[in-house]
Amino acid sequence: MASIYDEMVEKTKEKIQQSFLQLLKEKNFMKVSVRDITEAAEINRGTFYLHYLDKYDLLDQMEEGLLLDLEKHLERLKPDVLLEEAEKGNISMHAVEVFRYIQMNAERFQVFLGENNHIGFHKRLKQFFVEHFMDKMMKNENFFKGVAVPQDYLSSFATSAFLGLIEQWLENGLAETPSEMAEMYIQIIFFIKNL
Amino acid sequence: MASIYDEMVEKTKEKIQQSFLQLLKEKNFMKVSVRDITEAAEINRGTFYLHYLDKYDLLDQMEEGLLLDLEKHLERLKPDVLLEEAEKGNISMHAVEVFRYIQMNAERFQVFLGENNHIGFHKRLKQFFVEHFMDKMMKNENFFKGVAVPQDYLSSFATSAFLGLIEQWLENGLAETPSEMAEMYIQIIFFIKNL
DNA sequence: CATACCAATCAACAGAGTGTTGAGTGGAAT
DNA sequence: ATTCCACTCAACACTCTGTTGATTGGTATG
Numbered sequence: 266m267a268s269i270y271d272e273m274v275e276k277t278k279e280k281i282q283q284s285f286l287q288l289l290k291e292k293n294f295m296k297v298s299v300r301d302i303t304e305a306a307e308i309n310r311g312t313f314y315l316h317y318l319d320k321y322d323l324l325d326q327m328e329e330g331l332l333l334d335l336e337k338h339l340e341r342l343k344p345d346v347l348l349e350e351a352e353k354g355n356i357s358m359h360a361v362e363v364f365r366y367i368q369m370n371a372e373r374f375q376v377f378l379g380e381n382n383h384i385g386f387h388k389r390l391k392q393f394f395v396e397h398f399m400d401k402m403m404k405n406e407n408f409f410k411g412v413a414v415p416q417d418y419l420s421s422f423a424t425s426a427f428l429g430l431i432e433q434w435l436e437n438g439l440a441e442t443p444s445e446m447a448e449m450y451i452q453i454i455f456f457i458k459n460l
Numbered sequence: 461m462a463s464i465y466d467e468m469v470e471k472t473k474e475k476i477q478q479s480f481l482q483l484l485k486e487k488n489f490m491k492v493s494v495r496d497i498t499e500a501a502e503i504n505r506g507t508f509y510l511h512y513l514d515k516y517d518l519l520d521q522m523e524e525g526l527l528l529d530l531e532k533h534l535e536r537l538k539p540d541v542l543l544e545e546a547e548k549g550n551i552s553m554h555a556v557e558v559f560r561y562i563q564m565n566a567e568r569f570q571v572f573l574g575e576n577n578h579i580g581f582h583k584r585l586k587q588f589f590v591e592h593f594m595d596k597m598m599k600n601e602n603f604f605k606g607v608a609v610p611q612d613y614l615s616s617f618a619t620s621a622f623l624g625l626i627e628q629w630l631e632n633g634l635a636e637t638p639s640e641m642a643e644m645y646i647q648i649i650f651f652i653k654n655l
Numbered sequence: 656c657a658t659a660c661c662a663a664t665c666a667a668c669a670g671a672g673t674g675t676t677g678a679g680t681g682g683a684a685t
Numbered sequence: 686a687t688t689c690c691a692c693t694c695a696a697c698a699c700t701c702t703g704t705t706g707a708t709t710g711g712t713a714t715g
Binding site: 659665672675683 | 699
């Protein structure tokens with residue numbers, strides 16, 4: 266039941282979010298004022314406060330939305346197969362889907378992970394990977410047998426490395442395809458194997 | 461020629477920096493005002509502006525100083541041996557020195573890499589590792605022969621992974637010794653080799 | 656048709672922080 | 686004795702914040 270009021274609210278929120286995103290491309294989150302946002306969105310400043318507590322709340326909701334959509338995207342595309350593969354330790358099929366989603370939402374990822382932003386999203390995304398990939402793999406006893414490294418360090422190492430690949434990809438303006446990125450990921454693992 | 465005036469300035473700057481560091485433990489960089497800093501440091505607000513342009517400049521100078529000192533620390537302890545090892549691809553001796561320096565300056569690293577801070581220092585530290593380790597290793601043709609992955613991706617992957625280990629260590633309150641951390645680093649590489 | 660509803664607008668508010676200024680204090684150097 | 690220098694202090698105009706109460710103009714309901 267999307268009433269005309271709901272649509273009105275949605276349209277206003279989208280204007281706010283879009284204007285905010287553009288401003289974050291130009292300058293630091295801390296230097297973007299609510300004034301700036303509402304002027305760019307061509308709405309009254311009071312209207313902003315009808316929808317968000319402050320600009321932190323706005324950023325938080327936008328980051329949260331992006332991660333929730335990523336979760337849905339992954340779930341939609343892996344009823345069983347991908348999950349089983351992941352639990353066996355084959356991460357590449359998941360990886361390609363992550364790269365694909367990031368490509369589809371490159372603008373937001375570039376801004377949220379970029380220099381003008383708060384460190385919050387980096388940590389959030391890392392935590393997302395830990396929960397969605399590492400935790401599942403950790404449960405597979407066979408996969409991690411004989412490793413003398415605590416799980417939290419192993420998780421942090423692996424997810425940071427993966428995130429490092431993503432951040433470089435975004436910095437390079439997504440010059441590679443998602444498949445190429447996943448292939449590169451495998452290649453690096455191979456390289457380390459043959460050290 | 462450290463005149464009494466230089467000492468006076470140095471003492472004031474230290475009071476400012478120490479107060480700032482304490483405040484960053486409690487709250488977000490964005491929510492720390494110059495007022496807060498000068499009140500905590502028990503100096504006049506005008507005095508702050510005699511030394512820093514604004515709080516961004518203060519943070520910038522503190523981060524820069526930490527990285528410059530890390531550079532000195534590494535150079536002091538490797539006239540030739542470590543450098544050669546690094547060029548051969550043996551990163552562990554460098555690693556233990558990095559962990560040692562971080563342990564000595566844990567408070568600042570925890571704050572600058574923590575949630576309350578800007579993403580700037582994470583990127584700066586990563587860039588530092590790229591310049592000091594990866595770039596040198598990249599010059600060693602033998603080490604990277606037959607790798608089909610672009611250098612920037614390889615650098616980002618490896619330095620992010622290492623930084624991930626550091627960040628987890630800091631989050632765990634530096635429960636391990638620098639040597640244990642370097643050993644863990646080697647163990648992870650071994651683990652990947654045997655995948 | 657009347658009227659209740661709702662998102663958005665507008666102007667005004669007190670409070671807080673910003674960066675700058677000019678005058679003044681007190682110890683150190685010459 | 687006088688100049689130098691870091692710092693203090695009070696005041697300045699300015700911007701941003703979050704909130705309020707009154708108002709506008711479409712939309713839905715009896």
